[in-house]
Amino acid sequence: MIKKTSFSIAVSLFLLSGCADTNTMHSHNKIFQSVNYEQAQLVQDGKNKQYCVKCGMDLVRFYKTSHAATSEQGNKNYQYCSIHCLEDHLGEGMVLKNPKVVDVESLKLISVAKATYVVGSSVRGTMSRISKYAFLKKQxxxxxxxKNGGEIMDFNSALEKAKEDFKHYR
Structure with missing residues (x-):
């Protein structure tokens, strides 16, 4: 049996999530997760700073589900298109500190400890059929x-939901 790589899992989930719809592939503004480049807070360095460290997806296009963290040593910043890719990195044994998520309302990175997540809304998710959006203010x-349904939960509960995406692959 061949073990799937993180990339092939990411591509499979991307296609399954419906994000590969050709009507949304060509316009940043046609999907809920997208923002203009000027609105995105990108924390990585280098020529690939705009792309998810795990799957390579465009962080501006999938900004409203973006997460970020710092390496254990504090010398490298990582940014992910989704909590799904953050969990994938953690599942590889990475130790990360200072995890953050984008607040859907302000578009600023906030501590995951202060975030209230809406999980499983009717708004399409990123890298998963089960959407996960975070907000600084519970209201x-x-x-x-x-407006969109879903369940209110904290970061740890949302992360557990993201882990379910991988239960068949690990």
Whole structure:
């Protein structure tokens, strides 16, 4: 049996999530997760700073589900298109500190400890059929939930949901 690589898993989930729809592939503004480049807070260095460290997806295009963290030594910043890719990196034994997530309302990176997640809304997710969006203010999360459904939870619970994406591959 051949073990799937992280990249092939990411591509498979990307295609399954419906993100590969040709109507959304060519326009940043046609999907909820997208922002203009000027609105995105990118924390990585180098020529690939705009791309998810795990799957290579465009962080501006999938910004509203973006997460970031620092290496254990504190000398490298990582940014992910989703909590799914953050979990994939953690699942490889990475030790990360200072995890952050984009607040959907302000578009600023906030500590995951302060975030309220809406999981499983009708708004399409990134790298998973189960969407996971974070908010700094609980009232913003409740407003989003009222309009789009989903379940309110904290980061650790949302991370557990992301781990379920991998239970068949590990």
């Amino acid at each position: 913003d999360a409740l407003k989003f939930q009222e």
